[in-house]
Amino acid sequence: MVDLTRRFDVLVIGGGNAALCAAISARRAGASVLVLEGAPRFYRGGNTRHTRNMRCAHDAATEILTGPYTEEEFWKDLLLVTGGQTDEELARFMIHESKDILNWIVEQGVRWQPSLGGTLSLGRTNSFFLGGGRAMLNALYRTAEELGVDILYDAEVIDLVIEHGMFLSAQLKQPVGGRTEVRASTLVAAAGGFEANIEWLKQYWGEAADNFLIRGTPYNRGAILKMLLAKGVQEIGDPTQCHAVAIDARAPKFDGGIITRHDSVVFGIVVNKHAERFYDEGEDIWPKRYAIWGRLVAAQPDQIAYIIFDSTVVTSFMPTLFPPIAGATIAELAGKLELDAAALEKTITDFNAAVQPGTFDHTILDDCATQGITPAKTHWARRIETPPYLAYPVRPGITFTYLGTRVNKQSRMLMKDGKPSANMFAAGEIMAGNVLGKGYAAGIGMTIGSVFGRVAGREAAKNARN
């Protein structure tokens, strides 16, 4: 039983990668640490549950990385995906620190996936967690427990007492040992964004948000973020924006994770509920290939769309959780999708007629394009003509939100007046907007979590001792 009569050196709110890195690093620096995870034990860790890899800079190939990925190249990639919406000083600091994280995270018990024979299973920029994100989390929790970090699950925080930028205590919804007040010398907020809070999303998206599917657990409600912003912490990031991909419309409302995502857009066409195309399906490869499709589908009527392809490309992408819906004719497929058959036939006939000859290669921006239709398909355009015709219904899958708390290089929160908080730190998705103002690069969420989690824990421990 955790003793809430005591005053902890460091209180960590949240239970994912950033929270655990903060807890471990604070504990290793000699602080007493309590972690409050709002979710039940099985769902602990927020979005970390569904992650797979982390992007870290490194100067040479290693056993798990096929080549160097310099700080400069990482910075350029970040600049590209954010379109410049990043704090350069903070971003460069994170990129520099990421180099050491590759080893530090292993010291915390996390294991990288080794080569499965050759380099086919390895990346150059990103390292993969052996067993995935939950395996990574399990390792961090084991280490935290062994170090003597106290952890409470189902520990929903309903209020924070903050005076003049100084954290005093947190209020639990359910009492532990008869107490609901948690006192600590410092706070590390690592409680994620508000992607599972449909009402909050509706403020920016209106009723359309009812048709959004949430890729992570229902516990990412942004309660801590909201409290901090309401109590004088400076905000960062566009509140209206979120990272969204196209996921199968048959997926559960919450926690469908990565397996409901569809990567097949480039192999066919995408139509809305009026059976009309609405965007160039061949615009780009990773990460745009699916990273843009969540928001594109969100802008369509009823937030639904259909990826349509034929039997020749079925084995070109990863096997999917839900099988494609099939029809021997376009009309039959339209019937199953409840689309207007004549409209779908016209869309596909027009598309097929516009496809120009070319040499198909899905690994590059090839020369297979359409001519004379709008929108054009600028790469990988091939006729849809070999039955059975197949389709995946897709909806926006909300992954994370960009709104967060402003921090400095100590991971210390900044107040609205620009002054650093006396004892409050933030790490992970709750402050990701500092370096990732928009866009996304694979594995960068975990980099933000581990780097700033480690820094926040260390700084909080130092702060608590002074």
Added chain:
Amino acid sequence: MHGTRILQEADRLMTVCNSCRYCEGLCAVFPAMEMRRAFSDGDLNYLANLCHACGACYTDCQFSPPHEFNVNVPKTLAVARAESYAAYAWPRAFSGAFARNGLVISLIAALSVAAFIFGFAAINDPGVLTGIHTGPGAFYRLMPHNAMALLFGAALLYAIVALAMGVRAFWRDIGEPVGMKTDAKSLLQAVRDAGELRYLDGGGVGCFNEDDHPTDRRKLYHHFTFYGFALCFAATCVGTLYHYLLAREAPYAWWDLPVVLGTLGGVGLVVGPIGLLSEKWKRDRVLVDEQQMGMDTAFILMLFLTSITGLALLLWRESAAMGPLLALHLGVVFALFITMPYGKFVHGIYRFVALVRYARERQMMAEQAPTAVIPGGAQRRTRNDE
């Protein structure tokens, strides 16, 4: 559609797992799964027997219960594995032995021991059974060596034939050519993978047993058991060679090779089974097929009884207890031999065969272009990341 409910469930899980692939670094099952897009009954039986039940994929899975996707690969494959043992049994009439295995094995063991005791008493003069016998040929005063060799040779031969027929059925089911065109390289790889229990380690940290703290204990006790069994078998073989080639009759001195091998093996076969049984009792029930507990326990106990009666015989071979102890030991060993094809023993055989096939598939993948199709429908590898 699949032949059984459990294969239907295994198919559902492999479809979930194949769209995720986070576990691909943990063991052989997931890379083998990734070589396929659809799963026949044979494919699923192959994957089921390839699984070493380390439990890591359950602990690591974001979709394991209480998640609505309800992904429990170790338990599902354990049930499928047990059903496959019964399906491959030869002759088919004996496949029911798997269903009530604990009962069947204990009955056969009891009858076998009783038969030896009564046999010794009936064939010999009264008093021989409880008499004190020493010196070369002491054992054979109770049962002539040739009769012993013939009886146990026949029992072993029967077991080998039945097991071979089972392997043949498995090999056919997983869609491999009947001629077993396995090259030496695949066999050698499988011997190494089985010998070091490469895939009973959760991808490096160990097995998940009673909680989410991995340990190497199951692997260690398996090694004690397997190598203990192998040493005991070697002791018997050396003894037989001594008898026929060198005309040296048992019992042998404590320092002689058959006794040294048998003693070391016997110790392994005491420590290993006790460890395995205690791990089994502690194991999180969510990971195991509880229907199999009887079969698992029966096999572990038979191995334990084999070693403990053998060691007892060694200790008291110069006393009046030798006769009854010899009957007990021979009875247990005889029962172990004839029940081998109808109990947990087969898990090692089928898993080894699955490892041979896996080694072969991996080799073919390596030799051919990444897009090549191999039997079973291998696919270009793709990875999930975001």
